[in-house]
Amino acid sequence: MFPFIKYSKVYYIFSGILILLSIISLIVFGLHFGIEFTGGSTIEVSFTDARPTSEEISKSLLSFELGEIIVQSMGEKGSVLRFKGIDEATHQKVLTKINELSPVQEKSFQYIGPSVGQELRNKTLIAIILALLAITIYIAFAFRKVSRPVASWKYGITSLIALFHDILIPLGVFSVLGKFYNVEITIPIIAALLTIIGFSVHDTIVIFDRIRENILRRGMAKFNETVNWSLNQTVGRSVSTVFTVLLVMVSLFFFGGETLKYFSLALIIGMVAGAYSSIFIAGPLLVSWQEWSEKRRGA
Amino acid sequence: MIQQKYFIFIGVIILALLAGTFAYPNYVNKGIDSLNNKFHWTLPHFWDKPFVLGLDLHGGVNLIYQADLSTVTDKASAMAGLRDVIERRVNLFGVSEPVVQIQGQDKLLVELPGVKDVKQAIDMIGQTPYLEFDEVRSEAESKPILDKIAEAQKVQEKGGDISKIKDWTLALQNPYIKPTELNGKYLSKASVVFDQTTYKPQIQLQFNNEGAKLFENITARNIKKPLAILLDGSSIIDTTGDGKIDGSDLYAPIIQDKITGGTAVITGDMSTKTANDIVRRLNSGALPVKIGSPISQETVGPTLGAVSLKKSLWAGIYGLLAVIIFMVLFYRLPGLLASVALIIYVAIVLALFKLIPITLTLAGIGGFILSIGMAVDANILIFARMKEELRLGKDISVAIKEGFKRAWPSIRDSNFNSLIVCAILFLFTTSFIKGFALTLSLGIIISLFSAIFITRVLLLVFVGKWASKLRWLL
Numbered sequence: 001m002f003p004f005i006k007y008s009k010v011y012y013i014f015s016g017i018l019i020l021l022s023i024i025s026l027i028v029f030g031l032h033f034g035i036e037f038t039g040g041s042t043i044e045v046s047f048t049d050a051r052p053t054s055e056e057i058s059k060s061l062l063s064f065e066l067g068e069i070i071v072q073s074m075g076e077k078g079s080v081l082r083f084k085g086i087d088e089a090t091h092q093k094v095l096t097k098i099n100e101l102s103p104v105q106e107k108s109f110q111y112i113g114p115s116v117g118q119e120l121r122n123k124t125l126i127a128i129i130l131a132l133l134a135i136t137i138y139i140a141f142a143f144r145k146v147s148r149p150v151a152s153w154k155y156g157i158t159s160l161i162a163l164f165h166d167i168l169i170p171l172g173v174f175s176v177l178g179k180f181y182n183v184e185i186t187i188p189i190i191a192a193l194l195t196i197i198g199f200s201v202h203d204t205i206v207i208f209d210r211i212r213e214n215i216l217r218r219g220m221a222k223f224n225e226t227v228n229w230s231l232n233q234t235v236g237r238s239v240s241t242v243f244t245v246l247l248v249m250v251s252l253f254f255f256g257g258e259t260l261k262y263f264s265l266a267l268i269i270g271m272v273a274g275a276y277s278s279i280f281i282a283g284p285l286l287v288s289w290q291e292w293s294e295k296r297r298g299a
Numbered sequence: 300m301i302q303q304k305y306f307i308f309i310g311v312i313i314l315a316l317l318a319g320t321f322a323y324p325n326y327v328n329k330g331i332d333s334l335n336n337k338f339h340w341t342l343p344h345f346w347d348k349p350f351v352l353g354l355d356l357h358g359g360v361n362l363i364y365q366a367d368l369s370t371v372t373d374k375a376s377a378m379a380g381l382r383d384v385i386e387r388r389v390n391l392f393g394v395s396e397p398v399v400q401i402q403g404q405d406k407l408l409v410e411l412p413g414v415k416d417v418k419q420a421i422d423m424i425g426q427t428p429y430l431e432f433d434e435v436r437s438e439a440e441s442k443p444i445l446d447k448i449a450e451a452q453k454v455q456e457k458g459g460d461i462s463k464i465k466d467w468t469l470a471l472q473n474p475y476i477k478p479t480e481l482n483g484k485y486l487s488k489a490s491v492v493f494d495q496t497t498y499k500p501q502i503q504l505q506f507n508n509e510g511a512k513l514f515e516n517i518t519a520r521n522i523k524k525p526l527a528i529l530l531d532g533s534s535i536i537d538t539t540g541d542g543k544i545d546g547s548d549l550y551a552p553i554i555q556d557k558i559t560g561g562t563a564v565i566t567g568d569m570s571t572k573t574a575n576d577i578v579r580r581l582n583s584g585a586l587p588v589k590i591g592s593p594i595s596q597e598t599v600g601p602t603l604g605a606v607s608l609k610k611s612l613w614a615g616i617y618g619l620l621a622v623i624i625f626m627v628l629f630y631r632l633p634g635l636l637a638s639v640a641l642i643i644y645v646a647i648v649l650a651l652f653k654l655i656p657i658t659l660t661l662a663g664i665g666g667f668i669l670s671i672g673m674a675v676d677a678n679i680l681i682f683a684r685m686k687e688e689l690r691l692g693k694d695i696s697v698a699i700k701e702g703f704k705r706a707w708p709s710i711r712d713s714n715f716n717s718l719i720v721c722a723i724l725f726l727f728t729t730s731f732i733k734g735f736a737l738t739l740s741l742g743i744i745i746s747l748f749s750a751i752f753i754t755r756v757l758l759l760v761f762v763g764k765w766a767s768k769l770r771w772l773l
Contacts, residue, residue: 036729044603087592088417088418088421088592088593088596089418092418105600105602106598106600107599107600107602107603108597108598108599108600108603109596109597109598110596110597110598111593111595111596111597112595113365113593113594113595115365115594116363116594116595120729123726123729126726127723127724127726130723130726131720131723131724134719134720134723135716135719135720138716138719142712187729187732188662188665188735190732191662191724191732191735191736194720194723194724195669195717195720195724195739197720198716198717198719198720199717201716202712202713202716202717205712205716206680206709206712206713209708209709233687236683237679237680237683240625240629240679240683241673241675241676241679241680243625244622244625244626244672244673244675244676244679245669245672245673245676246672247618247621247622247625247672248614248615248618248619248621248622248668248669248671248672249618249668249669249672250618251614251615251617251618251621251668252611252614252615252618252665252668254614255610255613255614255617256610256611256614256665256668257606257607257610257611257614257661258607259355259607259661260611260614260661260664260665263662263665264665267669
């Protein structure tokens with residue numbers, strides 16, 4: 001049996017550092033939102049011959065007054081251009097101009113007007129709030145039965161802490177990726193994050209259910225041993241479940257093409273963080289909390 | 300009881316074969332072909348229904364327009380009219396399955412799969428609807444046009460250039476009808492009214508003052524003659540009943556008498572639906588709603604879509620294989636049976652994608668691939684519990700039963716939880732999220748069935764008393 005609880009402090013420090021770094025990164029770098037939230041245009045092209053450098057491309061488009069032009073290389077011959085919103089006529093002119101630079105084939109074009117971006121921002125915010133609310137209600141429902149020696153609401157708060165841990169870390173990673181690799185927060189990534197919310201909370205709940213089941217079976221003496229025993233019972237399942245999801249997501253990350261690449265990355269980071277927090281943070285935190293309140297009562 | 304499990308097992312096998320064949324009928328149809336050749340049979344092919352692919356996989360353009368409804372009072376019917384007008388235009392592009400949908404209160408979504416000239420499409424969609432009333436040409440007028448058309452046809456047959464003929468543009472005109480001064484601008488309103496005695500639907504037109512005068516003149520000179528009503532240059536409704544509006548359709552009520560006062564009624568044998576269609580289109584020409592240029596546009600080239608589809612499918616296949624290898628290595632015989640259930644799961648979901656049908660987008664495929672990874676979670680929970688029961692020294696069949704029973708609350712909570720999140724994701728009108736949430740939730744529901752019901756049947760059939768001697772398999 002692995003003594004999970006014994007090393008609680010190590011996990012706290014490890015997670016604490018990760019969360020701190022994520023928060024710092026979010027404050028310093030912020031999040032780099034995609035054009036679906038900010039409005040603007042993107043063109044994805046594939047050059048048939050040599051690919052001009054990014055500077056050459058943005059220089060050739062200066063006359064169109066496209067605002068800030070971000071050119072990113074993609075694959076061997078592809079480039080992705082981002083700039084302010086343009087209409088179809090300008091789009092065609094821009095394409096002709098790039099074609100003059102070097103023969104090119106357009107793979108996709110996207111234009112998002114400012115009002116659409118605004119609307120999507122609002123909708124996303126509502127969805128995130130609703131998801132968090134639904135999960136909180138779900139947690140309250142899952143722990144509605146009175147339990148001893150640990151009060152139900154303590155299980156709830158602990159699962160919420162684990163949940164924020166699982167969301168903050170991927171967000172932190174994406175803020176770093178956004179700063180240094182121009183990776184944007186797009187709709188697929190939001191979808192992935194919301195999926196993580198559901199998944200992570202559930203993982204924690206399976207473990208907590210075990211803890212309560214074992215309290216009933218073994219009595220409530222030595223709470224930390226009961227938690228440790230429950231963690232050992234559930235760890236196989238937690239790891240297996242996350243591992244199978246990781247298998248398909250890693251395969252999607254490497255073979256699935258550009259659109260789904262960062263969607264799968266967000267899920268991979270979130271799932272790993274979720275499995276880690278359910279095993280190493282949620283359970284130990286429950287024990288620490290209980291011991292702390294007992295100590296306070298004793299003193 | 301013993302009999303029952305075999306019946307269910309056979310049922311599961313048949314379901315799996317049907318779903319698999321429906322999802323990928325190529326092999327079966329090839330087999331049927333070779334049988335037909337060999338024995339001169341005429342067996343029919345298995346139903347070959349294609350997957351419905353979204354724009355990001357198929358290539359095409361997705362446009363969102365915002366309508367200017369500031370001048371309109373009845374916004375809902377104005378939007379319905381606009382949708383109708385745009386649908387008529389979009390049908391002219393000849394693309395397969397275009398989509399025109401109202402989103403929210405004042406937004407219009409237009410999807411044109413596989414369209415080549417996006418600029419032309421945008422220009423055409425952005426035009427203000429034009430309603431016109433055409434009168435019949437006199438014979439003296441139509442003869443030169445008909446002659447010119449015949450002449451042009453002859454030149455064309457010989458492969459000549461028709462633009463060299465004198466006054467060749469005459470051949471482009473309609474030889475039988477010509478526009479009057481009256482158009483949508485002069486129509487204030489159209490509505491459906493019902494005849495007081497026969498209760499048949501009629502169409503009532505109301506012109507403004509200027510329109511009333513024009514209409515009076517036109518009706519006066521065209522008594523007992525038809526007056527054609529055209530929208531965007533073609534018939535306002537499908538009169539031939541072939542489901543499309545083309546050159547052979549013409550809606551032209553006969554003018555019975557000179558009409559003064561600016562109010563006219565079109566009678567005749569028509570269904571209420573037809574009357575409503577006509578009225579809606581008349582109104583869209585009378586009070587044109589402006590939509591301008593799109594507020595959002597997404598164009599996907601056909602090559603990108605095909606590449607994305609192929610890549611994501613292979614990613615799914617690799618992922619599926621990896622999960623199967625993992626399950627067999629870690630859970631041995633039960634893992635193998637769970638893998639069989641997983642493959643049946645994939646076949647059923649793919650078959651449902653075709654059957655419902657669900658429009659597959661990259662996001663949808665992403666959700667489906669995610670669900671493959673999540674589908675075995677139920678099995679993992681069950682097997683973990685089963686192993687615990689076995690360790691307690693319980694009999695195999697009891698352990699299987701207990702495993703399912705004890706794991707059920709966790710499985711139920713887990714999937715319910717994911718379904719809640721899916722439902723919230725579905726609130727997004729973004730097609731990406733919708734596609735993702737839809738396939739993921741469909742996957743979750745089907746995986747409950749496959750992981751619990753199918754795996755259980757397989758375990759009951761294949762794991763008997765013999766397994767107690769080969770405990771390492773479990």
